[in-house]
Amino acid sequence: MKKNIFAVLVCLVFTCLMLLAEETAQTPQTPPTPAVKEVDGCWYAYMEFTGPYSEMQNGINTFMTQFFGQGLTPGGSAVSMYLNSPGTVKPEELKWAFGFVVSPEAAPKEPVKKMEVKKQLAVVYLHKGPYPNLPKAHEIARKFVKDNGYTINGPVYEKYLNNPMEVTPEGLETEIIIPVEKK
Numbered sequence: 001m002k003k004n005i006f007a008v009l010v011c012l013v014f015t016c017l018m019l020l021a022e023e024t025a026q027t028p029q030t031p032p033t034p035a036v037k038e039v040d041g042c043w044y045a046y047m048e049f050t051g052p053y054s055e056m057q058n059g060i061n062t063f064m065t066q067f068f069g070q071g072l073t074p075g076g077s078a079v080s081m082y083l084n085s086p087g088t089v090k091p092e093e094l095k096w097a098f099g100f101v102v103s104p105e106a107a108p109k110e111p112v113k114k115m116e117v118k119k120q121l122a123v124v125y126l127h128k129g130p131y132p133n134l135p136k137a138h139e140i141a142r143k144f145v146k147d148n149g150y151t152i153n154g155p156v157y158e159k160y161l162n163n164p165m166e167v168t169p170e171g172l173e174t175e176i177i178i179p180v181e182k183k
Contacts, residue, residue, distance in 0.1 A: 032125065034124065036122070037124050038121055039119065041117050041120070042076065042101045044114065044115055045099050045113070047062065047063045047112055047113065048113070049062075049097065050092075050093065050095050051094060052094060054091075060098050063099060067108070072100075075100070075103040077159045077161060079157055081099075081155045082094075082155055121180055121181065122179045123145050123148075123177075124175055125141040125144070125175070127176060131172065141178055142178070158175065159177060
């Protein structure tokens with residue numbers, strides 16, 4: 001009996017060591033490449049803000065209070081939309097919006113607005129990692145736009161594919177979506 005228990009324990013330890021070795025053996029991953037895709041349309045409930053991106057967390061908090069205070073329900077991802085560019089205006093003049101994808105039936109009241117984002121051609125780039133690294137990801141996506149003969153044809157937006165309250169910063173996934181047209 002003792003030999004059987006010992007054999008089972010040895011097998012368990014060996015199995016655990018093998019699983020641990022598999023988890024720690026990391027294969028190098030190729031970074032994602034931007035791609036041109038037809039992006040589905042959606043309805044978007046949002047609030048617009050003006051000011052530096054360093055104030056985004058305050059804007060997000062304001063939006064969340066208004067959105068949930070109205071009894072609205074997200075029907076999809078959280079989205080940030082950038083209505084102008086840091087390269088063209090001063091930080092205090094930056095215009096941006098934050099909101100959620102919602103059902104077409106959603107009926108927000110001011111200051112929350114609703115708009116339809118139409119199906120469109122876009123450069124899509126999946127950023128994996130912490131939000132502070134997003135500016136570099138935007139550079140990669142914009143370079144792809146320029147290098148492949150496209151022009152930007154609408155506001156750039158980010159779609160947050162998971163929740164920072166549920167995953168580590170390294171596990172965050174954000175789609176950068178740049179509406180484009182061929183030059």
